[in-house]
Amino acid sequence: MKLNANNFVQLSAVAVRDEVLQTAVTRATNGASGNRVRAMREVSEAHGEALRQQAAAAKRRALHSLPDLLEQAEARMQANGITVLWALDAAEARQHILDIARRHQVRRIVKSKSMATEEIGLNDVLETNNIETIETDLGEYIIQLNHEAPSHIVAPVIHKTKESIRDIFIREIDMPPTDDAATMARYARGQLREAFLTADMGVSGGNFIIAETGTLCLVTNEGNGRMVTSVPPVHVALIGIEKIVPTVRDYATLVQLIARAATGQKLSVYGSMVNGPRRAGETDGPDHVYVVLLDNGRSNIYTNPDYVEALACLRCGACLNTCPVYQAAGGHSYGWVYPGPIGAVVTPLLNGIENASPLPFASSLCGSCKQACPVDIDLPRMLLTLRRDLVQRGTQGRTWGVGMKLWAMGNSSPTAFRLGGKAASLASNAIHLQTLPGPLGGWTDHRTAPQFAPKSFREIWAEKNSNR
Ligand code: SF4
Structure with a gap:
């Protein structure tokens, strides 16, 4: 398949089944990340962080x-x-x-x-x-x-x-x-x-x-x-x-x-x-x-305050080594010369966001890249901002927009959050769905639908307090 940033999902689906790649990348990135952490600790934790901020x-x-x-x-x-x-x-x-x-x-x-x-x-x-x-x-x-x-x-x-x-x-x-x-x-x-x-x-x-x-x-x-x-x-x-x-x-x-x-x-x-x-x-x-x-x-990156800090990059590769997505997908999946978290930011910025639209989503936003970066570049923030730009351009489609609105509604009202959690718990425990229906199905194309706990934390908390 042609290396192209818009083919990220298809290319990474091939990469995760490539045993040679998985063995080589996991071994090398874990080794490099461990060495980085040790080398920074040698300076001492406080001085290491001070050096990084300097x-x-x-x-x-x-x-x-x-x-x-x-x-x-x-x-x-x-x-x-x-x-x-x-x-x-x-x-x-x-x-x-x-x-x-x-x-x-x-x-x-x-x-x-x-x-x-x-x-x-x-x-x-x-x-x-x-x-x-x-x-x-x-x-x-x-x-x-x-x-x-x-x-x-x-x-x-x-x-x-x-x-x-x-x-x-x-x-x-x-x-x-x-x-x-x-x-x-x-x-x-x-x-x-x-x-x-x-x-x-x-x-x-x-x-x-x-x-x-x-x-x-x-x-x-x-x-x-x-x-x-x-x-x-x-x-x-x-x-x-x-x-x-x-x-x-x-x-x-x-x-x-x-x-x-x-x-x-x-x-x-x-x-x-x-x-x-x-x-x-x-x-x-x-x-x-x-x-x-x-x-x-x-x-162009320099004149955009949302992204100018991407130009601070030293091209050290530490964010790649620590990134769980890079470790699974390998570098070629990113479709251009800069892979990993920094690639997911600079490829859309240098080549046009429409030519790399899956990349801002190629992150769990765990924050490990920012922590590893020797110049403290806030990659997760820029990935989120790129997602915002994509949504504002309407490239994510209607289903995405409706889904995100529902998600936002559910998370901004305590009642809706409670009812949503209850409904998800009842459904997942009664039917044991492996895949989600309708437009939600894309989410379970590559994952198993999670089974929700029968009782929420709030319910358990309320029960414990009522017994007291
Ligand atoms: S860790 Fe920071 S400096 Fe190193 S490649 Fe990634 S963004 Fe650039």
């Missing part, structure tokens, strides 16, 4: 002055010798990168992991123009070999088990059979090493740009980001306009949290800070550095 404040302060910071960052980067380009949308971003590649007669590109390049569909355009493009993050490399899309922001191959990756390597890159993960990784690294040394251009994303110094910052664990940004003669970074932070101090706060939230590490293994091309007397580094600042719908 990070949240840093991102909100950055958003508050975003237009000024972007201008400051552009000026500082240009002073550092970086060519800065602006891309209003995905097409303009792709064209910029294609033009750079043509200008430098690029035949081969190595890429480090970048959700922004996934967002603009860069690889397809480069391949169509006969430019070989090789993903060098191990997870991205695996899904590129298997012609798939990533299913997680940080761990793109989270839906695969070691055995399925072994089969891909044997089939696609002639790996001698082995079940040892370290041997498999070593074999893949050997293939990639040659690509780094022969590439004409490196393409990366970026985690932050520090406005006061014009520094592009990347955090990675595999070292491929550093190779991509320093070995080929040309480096292009594609980065969303929301990734600007004002000062080195803000960066120092945020960098402590991004790894803790993503993988439970105190810091990522590699932290690269790119301050421009190789200078006279330096022995390594690229001759040319370009930064493409991507809007692609972010300005």
Whole structure:
């Protein structure tokens, strides 16, 4: 089935029956969530929360002055010798990168992991123009070999088990059979090493740009980001306009949290800070550095007070790891590059709510995502606001509207609430319905109708007090 956010229900129905996916995603997300909690507790509970609020404040302060910071960052980067380009949308971003590649007669590109390049569909355009493009993050490399899309922001191959990756390597890159993960990784690294040394251009994303110094910052664990940004003669970074932070101090706060939230590490293994091309007397580094600042719908989010905080996202993936819906549905069910709770918010905002209408409902609103988020983004509130927007557009249909009105009436009058509970209890205990009738039937398509308690809490309370 085609990956499309409007197919969320159908895609997730397939995913929940996929045993390999369920095993792999449950194991990985539980592990990552446990590591995150441990890493935050290491700081101590009080200090961990203080650090989180400090990070949240840093991102909100950055958003508050975003237009000024972007201008400051552009000026500082240009002073550092970086060519800065602006891309209003995905097409303009792709064209910029294609033009750079043509200008430098690029035949081969190595890429480090970048959700922004996934967002603009860069690889397809480069391949169509006969430019070989090789993903060098191990997870991205695996899904590129298997012609798939990533299913997680940080761990793109989270839906695969070691055995399925072994089969891909044997089939696609002639790996001698082995079940040892370290041997498999070593074999893949050997293939990639040659690509780094022969590439004409490196393409990366970026985690932050520090406005006061014009520094592009990347955090990675595999070292491929550093190779991509320093070995080929040309480096292009594609980065969303929301990734600007004002000062080195803000960066120092945020960098402590991004790894803790993503993988439970105190810091990522590699932290690269790119301050421009190789200078006279330096022995390594690229001759040319370009930064493409991507809007692609972010300005619209920025001007909407209901959703602007979505731009504070660090893309750490913690909200995915803790989300029971993501754990069951897997990343591909969300139909676009950003899955999980943050995907359920930004996909409708970036692509149009009519193109992702099931996603705001892909949440139990349990609040676990907000609690896990290192910058305290209120995802449940935004999901509810998106639901409101959908209802106001009338996209949910008449039955939905009538049902919600009845539900609201029942919950705002004590008498109606009591009578409704009594009727539901009598009906469910007398008939033992597995499925609900009529227009309510959709609710039990994927669940069993609950059996209500014979007596409500109020009735039990009243009985106990009357005996006294
Ligand atoms: S919303 Fe928060 S938890 Fe989710 S990816 Fe963004 S920063 Fe991480």
